[in-house]
Amino acid sequence: MKSIKSLIKKFTRSDISIILRNNFRFKEINFNFKDFECLTVSDCFLWRTDNNFKTIFKFSDILKIFHNINNSKVEIYFYTKDNKFLKKIPIQNLGLSNEIIIDENLLDIKDYGSFYIYHFTNDQKINDNIIANRCYIGFSQNNNLSSFVHGNAFAKSKNINSMKNFKKDFVNTTFFKTNLYRIQKSFKNYDKVELIFSNPTSKKLNISFSDINFSLQKSECRKIELNNQNLIEIKSNCLFLRPTIFCYKNNYLDIHHS
Amino acid sequence: MNFFFGFKNNDYETELQIPKFQNKNSINKEINLYSAKISGKLWEINKIKNSDEDDYFYFIKDKLIDNKIIYFLAKDSEIKKSKEEKLIKYNKFTETSPAFRANFIIKKRNGGFSSYQSEYPFNMTTKNGSITSGTASLTSKSANKNYIIFRNIFIEPIERPFNIYFINLKTNKILKKDQFFTNRTNIIEIDNELLKPEIYFVSSNYLGVPVYLSEKNGHLSFEHTHPPHEYFMSQNKFKIIKKFKSEINKIIN
Numbered sequence: 001m002k003s004i005k006s007l008i009k010k011f012t013r014s015d016i017s018i019i020l021r022n023n024f025r026f027k028e029i030n031f032n033f034k035d036f037e038c039l040t041v042s043d044c045f046l047w048r049t050d051n052n053f054k055t056i057f058k059f060s061d062i063l064k065i066f067h068n069i070n071n072s073k074v075e076i077y078f079y080t081k082d083n084k085f086l087k088k089i090p091i092q093n094l095g096l097s098n099e100i101i102i103d104e105n106l107l108d109i110k111d112y113g114s115f116y117i118y119h120f121t122n123d124q125k126i127n128d129n130i131i132a133n134r135c136y137i138g139f140s141q142n143n144n145l146s147s148f149v150h151g152n153a154f155a156k157s158k159n160i161n162s163m164k165n166f167k168k169d170f171v172n173t174t175f176f177k178t179n180l181y182r183i184q185k186s187f188k189n190y191d192k193v194e195l196i197f198s199n200p201t202s203k204k205l206n207i208s209f210s211d212i213n214f215s216l217q218k219s220e221c222r223k224i225e226l227n228n229q230n231l232i233e234i235k236s237n238c239l240f241l242r243p244t245i246f247c248y249k250n251n252y253l254d255i256h257h258s
Numbered sequence: 259m260n261f262f263f264g265f266k267n268n269d270y271e272t273e274l275q276i277p278k279f280q281n282k283n284s285i286n287k288e289i290n291l292y293s294a295k296i297s298g299k300l301w302e303i304n305k306i307k308n309s310d311e312d313d314y315f316y317f318i319k320d321k322l323i324d325n326k327i328i329y330f331l332a333k334d335s336e337i338k339k340s341k342e343e344k345l346i347k348y349n350k351f352t353e354t355s356p357a358f359r360a361n362f363i364i365k366k367r368n369g370g371f372s373s374y375q376s377e378y379p380f381n382m383t384t385k386n387g388s389i390t391s392g393t394a395s396l397t398s399k400s401a402n403k404n405y406i407i408f409r410n411i412f413i414e415p416i417e418r419p420f421n422i423y424f425i426n427l428k429t430n431k432i433l434k435k436d437q438f439f440t441n442r443t444n445i446i447e448i449d450n451e452l453l454k455p456e457i458y459f460v461s462s463n464y465l466g467v468p469v470y471l472s473e474k475n476g477h478l479s480f481e482h483t484h485p486p487h488e489y490f491m492s493q494n495k496f497k498i499i500k501k502f503k504s505e506i507n508k509i510i511n
Contacts, residue, residue: 030355033491041491058395060455062489065427066502096427097394097455129498130491134484136395145474147372148396148481154491184277184375185361186315231314240356252370252477254363 022239023174030239031154031170033130040160041132041170042116043151044198046221046244047078047102048139049110054103056138056146061094062131063119072121075163076100080113081221114198114221118158126160139246139255147255152242155200155219169201172239177206179239183232183258191250193226195243195258207236260352260377261294261330261345262360263409264323265443270471274318274376275361276329278311280354288333289351291316295327296415296441300341305334325443328378328411329360345413347380362469362480369476374469376482382465383413389461389468390506391483393424396470397453403473404448406459410466412440421462422446423510428456430509440464460506 011017013034022028047055063072072094078086086107091098104110117133132154138146154170187193199205199216206215209232216222224243226232234241242258264272279285291306306329310317318329332348352358362376389408397404408422417439424434433452438444438461459468472479487499 028355037492039491060392060395066486066489066498095455097392099394128492128494131489132491134488136481136483138398138479145398145401145472145477145479147477147479148470148472149374150481150484180282181356182277182279182281184275184279184281184359185373186275186312186317230312242356247373249371254370254372254478256372256374256481258375 018172022172023178025178028239029172032168032172033170036130036166036168038127038160039130039157039166040118040120041130041154041157042118043134044153044155044200044219045115045117045135045137045151046112046196046198047107047115048112049102049104049107050112052142054101054140056099056101056140057135058097058099058138059117059133059135060097062133063121063126064094065096067126069121069123069126072119074117074119076115076117078107078113078115079219080109081111083217083219086113112196112221112223114219116156120160120163122161124161129160131160141253147253149244149255149257152244152257153198153200153240169203171200173201173203173205174237174239177208177235177237179236181234181241183234185258187226187229187232187247190228190247192248193229194223194246195226196221196223196246197241197243201238205236205238205241207234207241209234259330259347259349259380260358261328261380261411262376263328263378263411263443264318264362265364265407265445266324267445269367271320271365271367272323273320273363274323274329275363276316276318276331277360278314278316280351280358281356282354285314286351289331290334291329292332292337293327293329294345296417297341299415300343301345301415303337303340303342326441345380345383352377364471364478364480366473366476366478370478372478372480374481378409378411378467383411385465386463387465388463388503388506389466390486390503391459391468392455393448393453393457393459394455395483396479396481397448398472398474398479399450399453401472401474404453405445405471406448407443407445407469407471408438408461408466409443410438410440410464412464415441417441420464423460423462424452425458425460425506425509426456427458432510433457460510462510
């Protein structure tokens with residue numbers, strides 16, 4: 001009896017079972033972290049330098065704070081909204097909490113896109129770990145106070161020791177556009193609302209809402225503007241797709257993840 | 259099951275938008291809005307009839323918000339008694355993935371606004387423990403004011419003081435000590451000298467959600483920090499966090 005139970009458990013957690021569950025909408029599994037180790041996972045963070053925006057990125061030295069590992073380093077990789085590589089910034093001599101300002105001077109472009117952060121160390125004592133620094137991003141327009149949001153979706157990863165890319169996706173997708181996500185906020189009474197979608201996967205995502213249909217290739221971003229809409233219902237082939245939201249009213253701005 | 263809370267203060271107005279729908283499913287028309295507040299030694303449960311609402315949301319405006327009352331969704335048939343000795347997990351309607359959340363908006367009187375997607379899971383109400391949160395993560399030294407708004411909801415109807423600390427992780431010293439209360443939305447202003455990478459906010463004995471509010475020239479930023487376990491996706495995450503918290507406990511005890 002015990003072995004039958006164990007076999008069933010093994011099957012329900014197998015890759016084929018997860019594909020079936022997700023595509024037939026039965027107890028869906030949004031994320032896949034099984035059997036991985038020694039990984040530094042990054043969210044798909046958003047940067048903006050368009051429309052007088054600058055982006056403040058805050059991250060902590062989680063290897064020092066939680067594992068007392070000194071002399072670790074991070075690398076931050078910047079991409080355009082079309083997933084073209086812009087630049088890499090390596091940072092050593094980390095503080096417990098660190099901050100970088102992402103503006104036109106840094107990236108030499110007025111636009112928006114995504115970036116990823118990875119922590120590296122030669123220390124072998126964390127080789128059974130999967131770390132994911134969720135970090136905080138502040139968006140400041142016209143040099144006003146930054147409005148902060150936290151990280152939103154696991155996207156890419158590398159090996160913590162060897163720094164090699166790890167190619168698997170963490171957010172699951174389905175064959176068809178069967179996944180509904182209703183944002184749990186009313187969007188009435190704003191002057192303008194912008195949603196910025198980032199594709200956290202290596203698959204092509206098909207997305208539709210409010211009579212808008214579009215696709216996002218691997219790791220691409222897209223900004224969509226809306227006006228005076230109460231409910232936003234997003235249909236896609238991704239099981240975890242939450243846009244970053246910019247709500248404007250009377251010269252003030254609110255930014256949050258959805 | 260999730261609870262939702264607001265914040266009351268002379269300088270700010272708050273509003274909650276509680277959805278009537280799960281983020282992957284349609285509206286549940288049997289669900290109604292209820293509140294719980296401490297009355298003597300019991301939780302008093304009330305159906306809310308005077309909030310604004312439309313087809314999709316309950317809009318709980320400032321006049322219905324105070325620092326003690328909490329809100330939740332339930333079917334009328336699930337509410338058996340109007341007074342309870344402990345908070346009850348009435349249903350699983352708000353147990354979803356992604357998490358079921360309400361939009362918690364804070365507005366500066368005659369100024370700007372900011373919001374985050376907010377929830378307080380029932381499971382957190384049943385536990386004691388401590389919360390740690392880096393003060394530099396979501397604040398701005400250039401802001402006119404920075405605050406931590408800290409909400410605790412505890413299963414028992416008690417309003418008990420507990421200690422909170424600002425500690426320096428490099429020197430292992432306590433820099434400031436104060437008192438918050440259970441079952442309340444507490445607020446503390448953070449002095450600029452406490453906004454450093456090595457300084458952490460710590461609650462003792464009681465859990466809660468630390469939300470950071472910053473204000474500059476009427477513009478606001480409002481967001482919560484991640485609990486430390488969100489930094490680890492591996493099986494050993496609770497072991498790592500236990501070790502980290504035991505180091506923190508050595509400092510505050």
